[in-house]
Amino acid sequence: MRADARRNLERIRAAASEAFAEHGLDAPLEDIARRAGVSAGTIYHRFGSREGLMDAAVSDIAARKLDAAIAATTGTTPWERFESYVSALGEVQAADPAFNDVVALRYPHAGELRSVHERAIAQAETLMRAAQADGSLRPDADPSDIGRLIWLNAQAIRLGGDWWRRGLGFFLDGLSRTRHDQ
Amino acid sequence: MRADARRNLERIRAAASEAFAEHGLDAPLEDIARRAGVSAGTIYHRFGSREGLMDAAVSDIAARKLDAAIAATTGTTPWERFESYVSALGEVQAADPAFNDVVALRYPHAGELRSVHERAIAQAETLMRAAQADGSLRPDADPSDIGRLIWLNAQAIRLGGDWWRRGLGFFLDGLSRTRHDQ
DNA sequence: TCTCAAATTGAGAGTACCTCAAGATAGCCT
DNA sequence: AGGCTATCTTGAGGTACTCTCAATTTGAGA
Numbered sequence: 001m002r003a004d005a006r007r008n009l010e011r012i013r014a015a016a017s018e019a020f021a022e023h024g025l026d027a028p029l030e031d032i033a034r035r036a037g038v039s040a041g042t043i044y045h046r047f048g049s050r051e052g053l054m055d056a057a058v059s060d061i062a063a064r065k066l067d068a069a070i071a072a073t074t075g076t077t078p079w080e081r082f083e084s085y086v087s088a089l090g091e092v093q094a095a096d097p098a099f100n101d102v103v104a105l106r107y108p109h110a111g112e113l114r115s116v117h118e119r120a121i122a123q124a125e126t127l128m129r130a131a132q133a134d135g136s137l138r139p140d141a142d143p144s145d146i147g148r149l150i151w152l153n154a155q156a157i158r159l160g161g162d163w164w165r166r167g168l169g170f171f172l173d174g175l176s177r178t179r180h181d182q
Numbered sequence: 183m184r185a186d187a188r189r190n191l192e193r194i195r196a197a198a199s200e201a202f203a204e205h206g207l208d209a210p211l212e213d214i215a216r217r218a219g220v221s222a223g224t225i226y227h228r229f230g231s232r233e234g235l236m237d238a239a240v241s242d243i244a245a246r247k248l249d250a251a252i253a254a255t256t257g258t259t260p261w262e263r264f265e266s267y268v269s270a271l272g273e274v275q276a277a278d279p280a281f282n283d284v285v286a287l288r289y290p291h292a293g294e295l296r297s298v299h300e301r302a303i304a305q306a307e308t309l310m311r312a313a314q315a316d317g318s319l320r321p322d323a324d325p326s327d328i329g330r331l332i333w334l335n336a337q338a339i340r341l342g343g344d345w346w347r348r349g350l351g352f353f354l355d356g357l358s359r360t361r362h363d364q
Numbered sequence: 365t366c367t368c369a370a371a372t373t374g375a376g377a378g379t380a381c382c383t384c385a386a387g388a389t390a391g392c393c394t
Numbered sequence: 395a396g397g398c399t400a401t402c403t404t405g406a407g408g409t410a411c412t413c414t415c416a417a418t419t420t421g422a423g424a
Contacts, residue, residue: 002421005371028411039373044413046371141352148338148345149352155337156330163330170323170331174356184390184401210380221404226382228402 009046011036016057024097025054025106051110059112062102065092066120073127079136082127083172086150089120090168094157104154121147138177149175191228193218198239206279207236207288233292241294244284247274248302255309261318264309265354268332271302272350276339286336303329320359331357 001009015035019027029050033040047053072088075081093100101107105117124146131137149171156164183191197217201209211232215222229235254270257263275282283289287299306328313319331353338346 002370004421008371029413030411040412041374041414042372050412145345145348145352148341148349151341152334152338152349156334159330159333163327166327167330167334170327170353170356172356174352174354186390187402190402211382212380222381223383223405224403232381 005046008036008038008042012038012043012046012053013057016053017061020054020058020098021096025058025101029053049109051107051113054107054110055112058098058102059110059116062099062113062116063119065096065099066116066123068092069120070123077136078127078130078134079176082124082131082137085127086124086153086172087165087168089124089150090153090157090164093154094164097158100154100157104151104158121150124150136177137175141175145175187228190218190220190224194220194225194228194235195239198235199243202236202240202280203243203278207240207283211235231291233289233295236289236292237294240280240284241292241298244281244295244298245301247278247281248298248305250274251302252305259318260309260312260316261358264306264313264319267309268306268335268354269347269350271306271332272335272339272346275336276346279340282336282339286333286340303332306332318359319357323357 012032015032016027019032019035029043030040032053033043036043043053047056066089069089069092070085072091073081073085075084089103093103102113102116103120105114108114125143128137128141128143128146132139132141153164153168153171156167194214197214198209201214201217211225212222214235215225218225225235229238248271251267251271251274254273255263255267257266271285275285284295284298285302287296290296307325310319310323310325310328314321314323335346335350335353338349
């Protein structure tokens with residue numbers, strides 16, 4: 001790759017990271033092109049598509065943020081770990097609109113982002129199964145439910161504000177085993 | 183109003199009702215104009231804005247559907263009535279994308295639609311307070327939570343499929359008092 | 365310095381929103 | 395019946411965005 005091309009590639013990547021972090025993955029490519037001092041055509045030439053740019057600009061950061069959420073998971077019981085992970089993930093989502101869009105799989109054709117999404121869900125499924133085996137999570141919940149719950153939580157986060165924490169709380173209470181013992 | 187104008191108005195209203203019912207309130211106005219055999223400009227001249235058209239084409243139907251959901255509410259206990267209403271509303275939302283958009287307040291500037299939305303939420307709040315007074319709904323839930331819960335449920339319905347019923351079930355279980363007695 | 369592969373541009377086609385000046389016409393009035 | 399005008403409709407045009415591609419510019423090796 002020519003030196004000027006490499007330079008532009010980096011500037012585009014940097015501009016895209018900023019724009020996506022500020023406005024989520026919907027940020028107009030024309031804005032990104034302007035910030036990078038190139039024309040929109042250059043972005044398509046380099047990255048092929050909007051999804052290609054997102055993969056290049058966001059997937060590393062997103063993967064690291066997911067790792068951070070996994071690492072932030074605490075708790076002594078399986079249920080606590082499950083709850084802790086989903087909440088920690090939500091906090092990261094709330095702090096970064098682009099990451100929230102990744103978790104919500106807003107752009108399913110961005111392959112790298114899709115991997116991050118899938119890993120986020122898989123982690124939740126693992127913790128969910130453990131909590132279920134332990135008896136602290138209702139047995140009639142299916143692991144496939146957790147992907148949808150996380151998607152829904154992403155929508156609540158998109159709403160803005162803090163309410164999502166309450167909403168998630170209700171959801172988690174609904175998933176817990178306790179009330180079904182009756 | 184001139185006879186030709188009245189004729190066009192009716193055709194536009196009919197085309198809009200159809201298009202909105204099929205595709206939700208996002209249906210392109212240009213499609214509606216084509217179906218009605220007029221140009222898009224005519225719609226703006228008549229209805230002022232997209233919101234004006236939605237009010238004219240959808241609010242009556244939406245109000246009637248809301249009435250039907252309220253009427254479909256059954257149950258002997260306050261909790262049952264609350265649960266029944268939210269579910270019945272969801273069924274109507276799932277059957278009509280435009281009504282779902284009304285409930286979700288996708289277009290807050292459409293005044294008539296906003297009224298329907300507000301009435302839908304107010305009804306839920308009333309039933310919620312009754313269930314709370316009765317002790318069957320957790321006391322730390324706030325009536326303002328129900329508007330958000332219904333909004334979230336509308337997003338789940340927009341996802342498509344049947345899953346929303348499960349999601350709503352988890353939510354309602356989370357709202358119920360039982361597990362908090364411990 | 366010359367050359368050409370690589371890189372970039374910007375115009376253009378497509379989608380949708382909304383506006384407005386100009387042209388078409390319904391229907392009252394004579 | 396025919397003319398007049400207020401009413402109505404049109405379609406082109408501006409905005410914002412996506413994506414493509416032919417034409418042009420430029421880096422850097424020979």
